[in-house]
Amino acid sequence: MPADGDLGEAADVLRTGGLVAFPTETVYGLGANALDARAAARIFEAKRRPSFDPLITHLADAADLAPLVGPVSPAVAALAARFWPGPLTLIVDRPERIPPIVTSGLDSMAVRVPDHEHARRLIAAAGVPVAAPSANRFGQLSPTRAEHVVRGLGAAVDVVLDGGPSRCGIESTIVDARGDHPVVLRLGALPVEELEKAIGPVTVRPGSSGQPVAPGTLAAHYAPRTPLRLVHGAESVGADGGAGRGYLAFRDRPAGHWAAVEVLSAAGDLTEAAARLFDALHRLDAVGVTEIVAEPVPDAGVGRAVNDRLRRAAATWHPAP
Numbered sequence: 001m002p003a004d005g006d007l008g009e010a011a012d013v014l015r016t017g018g019l020v021a022f023p024t025e026t027v028y029g030l031g032a033n034a035l036d037a038r039a040a041a042r043i044f045e046a047k048r049r050p051s052f053d054p055l056i057t058h059l060a061d062a063a064d065l066a067p068l069v070g071p072v073s074p075a076v077a078a079l080a081a082r083f084w085p086g087p088l089t090l091i092v093d094r095p096e097r098i099p100p101i102v103t104s105g106l107d108s109m110a111v112r113v114p115d116h117e118h119a120r121r122l123i124a125a126a127g128v129p130v131a132a133p134s135a136n137r138f139g140q141l142s143p144t145r146a147e148h149v150v151r152g153l154g155a156a157v158d159v160v161l162d163g164g165p166s167r168c169g170i171e172s173t174i175v176d177a178r179g180d181h182p183v184v185l186r187l188g189a190l191p192v193e194e195l196e197k198a199i200g201p202v203t204v205r206p207g208s209s210g211q212p213v214a215p216g217t218l219a220a221h222y223a224p225r226t227p228l229r230l231v232h233g234a235e236s237v238g239a240d241g242g243a244g245r246g247y248l249a250f251r252d253r254p255a256g257h258w259a260a261v262e263v264l265s266a267a268g269d270l271t272e273a274a275a276r277l278f279d280a281l282h283r284l285d286a287v288g289v290t291e292i293v294a295e296p297v298p299d300a301g302v303g304r305a306v307n308d309r310l311r312r313a314a315a316t317w318h319p320a321p
């Protein structure tokens with residue numbers, strides 16, 4: 001737990017236009033004052049993020065939404081009431097006070113209240129909404145530990161707050177519930193099944209078009225530096241397949257001689273697998289293997305978001321025809 005003084009200092013850095021990396025329950029965020037266009041511009045520079053990729057605005061409390069954005073649709077209100085603080089990002093109309101750079105010129109804005117005490121105290125102390133993408137360079141693995149942020153962004157960040165490993169380990173689910181038919185724009189830590197219990201059927205449409213409405217949905221994203229291949233079982237790699245390669249398994253250690261193996265959850269628990277996904281990929285990426293071979297996890301609950309990340313990581317190196 002950072003001392004209040006550290007949080008206070010970090011809040012000052014935010015208020016004066018600086019960049020603060022902070023823990024959330026999903027992944028670490030790279031925060032800037034969302035009311036300050038120049039501060040937001042620094043996020044795009046630090047991440048080398050294309051300007052067409054809009055940021056998520058973070059609030060300290062669900063009660064801060066109405067004063068910022070005014071009235072919202074009943075479904076948005078219901079989802080915020082049910083799941084905030086938590087790993088759900090909602091699309092709302094962009095208020096005047098938020099400069100267009102934050103939303104990449106869109107009339108809409110993504111917003112969420114993170115379920116992490118440091119994050120909420122930081123945002124509350126700053127007294128401003130905080131724009132924050134994941135604290136990694138564009139297209140690369142998301143950070144679930146402070147050390148991932150330091151390794152990936154280093155001097156580009158003014159302050160890194162260490163809150164330990166992220167509990168969910170995978171980004172928030174993004175939902176556009178402004179209209180009559182709620183649409184999931186990005187699969188994430190909040191399972192679709194949970195959303196549907198709260199508001200009825202939703203359509204899942206992550207990255208169905210070439211338009212980068214939510215670039216977390218670009219075909220190639222969330223990628224380690226090492227080429228990643230998605231297979232159905234280690235056997236499919238062949239007899240000598242393991243040599244020099246790393247293997248990312250769901251629950252069972254693979255047969256064969258692999259240079260490195262990461263098991264996401266020996267108990268076969270999808271929540272644990274999601275929490276460990278990026279950490280395991282960061283480790284496999286650091287051991288100097290020629291290729292990471294990964295198997296999908298069961299495609300239910302948060303497992304759908306894990307498989308989504310694995311497919312996009314693989315797509316970087318093996319573009320779909």
Ligand code: TXA
Nearest residue numbers: 026029054055108109110133134171172213214215216
């Ligand atoms: O869990 C999370 O959401 C983490 C933590 C830090 O909160 N943040 C995160 O941000 O994943 P980022 O920038 O890596 O991904 C944000 C996604 C992008 O794919 C972006 O395109 C989409 O949100 N997005 C932002 N504003 C949008 C909008 N107005 N309409 C549709 N998609 C939007």
Ligand code: MG
Nearest residue numbers: 133134142216
């Ligand atoms: Mg990201």
